[in-house]
Amino acid sequence: MQITETVSEGLRREYKVVVAASDLDTRLLGKIEEIKPKLSLKGFRPGKAPVSYLKKTFGKSMMGEIVEAAVNEGSQKAVTDNSLKVAFPPRVEPEGDLQAVVDGKADLEFKVIVDLMPDFELADVSTLDVEKLVADVSDEDVDESLKRIAEQSRTYSSRAEGEAAEKDDAVLIDFVGTVDGEEFQGGKAEDFNLTLGSGQLIPGFEDQLIGAKKDEKRDVKVTFPADYPEAKLAAKDAVFAVTVKDVKKPDELKIDDELAKTLGLDSLGTLKERIKDQLKRDYAQASRLHLKRRILDALDEKHSFSLPPTMVEGEFNGIWRQVEAELKREGKAPEDEGKSEEDLKKEYHEIAERRVRLGLVLARIGEQNGLTVSNEEVQRAIAMRARQFPGQEQQVFEFYARNAQAQAEVRAPIFEDKVVDFIAELAQIRETKVDRATLFLDPDEAQEKLKGETAEKPEKAEKPKKAKKADKSEKAE
Structure with missing residues (x-):
């Protein structure tokens, strides 16, 4: 087996692998010798059929399996011999006439394409300067929520x-x-x-x-x-x-102890306390969303390195399929977003690059600091998803049990949150008090409001709505 490097550009490596026809024939004869004692053919005593006859009878069907094994061996050997740290499973592209290879008339030739993991230095997360938006729960907020509850129970x-x-x-x-x-x-x-x-x-x-x-x-x-x-x-x-x-x-809207009792509580005071506690949790969750986005923005600004092309294209293709599906559902064309399809694809490609870069950075931080996600945590998350489908819980559990990729999609956001929380403990966090309306804005809109920016920014074109939506949906791969 001969392996020759043909491309070495950035994180892309390509190798040409040649397995001589004589080598394949040797493998075929070895396979025949292996199965020969087990064969019982008409006209021959068990295990006594000539190799030439067996080769003529079973050679072509066996050669397909041998070629597949040689391809797997060659692609793996290209990786191990060159000590490559791959970012994606190697891709194989056959070259030449495969039928001639199976017929034993030609060497097996194929190309192995490998994307490498980038080598980069992590920024010191303790130096990150990140803003965290916070808001106090006011009596007016509690009264407003109380009124909504009363209206719902009206x-x-x-x-x-x-x-x-x-x-x-x-x-x-x-x-x-x-x-x-x-x-x-x-x-x-x-x-x-x-x-x-x-x-x-x-x-x-x-x-x-x-x-x-x-x-x-x-x-x-x-x-x-x-x-x-x-x-x-x-x-x-x-x-x-x-x-x-x-x-x-x-009927008359009454906010009193009787309202609390209809909700299973003993008094209006207790109901107000429960509402205030829930609002505090809601505010904390919104605050964390802003903090997470700012941490990811800070990490993105601190890191710049080449990205595995296949990984980026895979991420982009997933985003673009969602965009196309949404446009189709709304009966729109890309031009309806105010830009050409080419310009939209460019913006979504930048979003894909950001996601991949952040995924690699978060993965490295998690790896270096021993952050992991246990099976118990994954199962708890799956159980929460199952509860969203009353009566179909068992089917949901079975789906995840059979689908490793689906489990990985559950594990990824848990891991990301763990890494973000780890960074938040070390980074320099500046709390900024805002009102409730600002706290519950989209992170980008909140930042623009706080900076006193308007929608018209000549130095930076406005992103289409779908691009904003995709951009704020961060995930670790």
């Missing part, structure tokens, strides 16, 4: 016969929607509870039911928004035949 009483529906009333309706006289999927419902003014249905629908009375039939005419998720209905005029089966007015 009861309604039927209006007197002949009374018309008013804003904030609840109506029980049946409806059938049509576009151009044809019913459409999802446009029909029975015994649908609708609070007028809630904005639950498309604009204009609820307003046209104000003034309706019990047992009244009305045609509600609306136009679907141009950005409606169902592309076939976007910007279409529709008519809903509505039957009002009941009209109910809201």
Whole structure:
């Protein structure tokens, strides 16, 4: 077996491997000698069939297995002989006429393509200067949440016969929607509870039911928004035949001990304490999201090194498939994002590079500091996912048990969070007090607001919405 390096550029290595036809023939004869004692063929005593006959009879079928083994051996030998630290399993591209190889008339030739892991120096994470947004839970925040809970628990009483529906009333309706006289999927419902003014249905629908009375039939005419998720209905005029089966007015909104008791608590004071505790957890989670993003940004700024091409392309292809699927679902083209497809792909490719670079940095930090994810942690995460599918928990567990890649996708964010928490303990963290609205903004939008920046930034073009969405979804590979 002859292995020759043909390409050495950056992190890419390519090798030409040649396995002589005589070598393959020797392997074939060895295989025949191995199975010969076990063969019982008509016209021959067991184990006495001539090798020439066996080669003629079984040679071609056995040669396929021998060639496959030689390819695996050659690609592995190219890696081990050159002490390569691969970033991705080697790719093999056959060269020449494979049929001639199987027929024993030609040498086996193939190319081995290897992407190497980059060698880079980690930045000292203790020198990272990172901002953490924090906010205090105010009494107003608690009261606002308390009011929402009371409204969700609010009861309604039927209006007197002949009374018309008013804003904030609840109506029980049946409806059938049509576009151009044809019913459409999802446009029909029975015994649908609708609070007028809630904005639950498309604009204009609820307003046209104000003034309706019990047992009244009305045609509600609306136009679907141009950005409606169902592309076939976007910007279409529709008519809903509505039957009002009941009209109910809201009962008096009471925020007292009785409200707390309906929720299983002993008093309004206890309910407020529970709300405040939950808000603190929500604020802490939002604060951590901003901190994580700023840590990743700081790591990205501190590290610059060549990336394995195959790894980047794999990440980019995954992102681009999601973008294409979303555009198709919305009935849009790349140009609708305000840029050409080429420009969009360039931006998403930069996002893919960032993800891969951060993944490698986080993996190195985790490796050097002994950070790991236990099987128990993975199983707990899978159990949490299973609880999101009531009645199908067993199927979810079985899916992950059979799918190693799916388990890896569960393990990756757990590992990433561990590394981020490790860095947060060492980095220089500056807390910045903000209001609740800012805390719950997208990290990029929050930074722009704090810096007093506007959407018009001549030195840097605005990213399309989908690019922003992809960019903030960080993951470690």
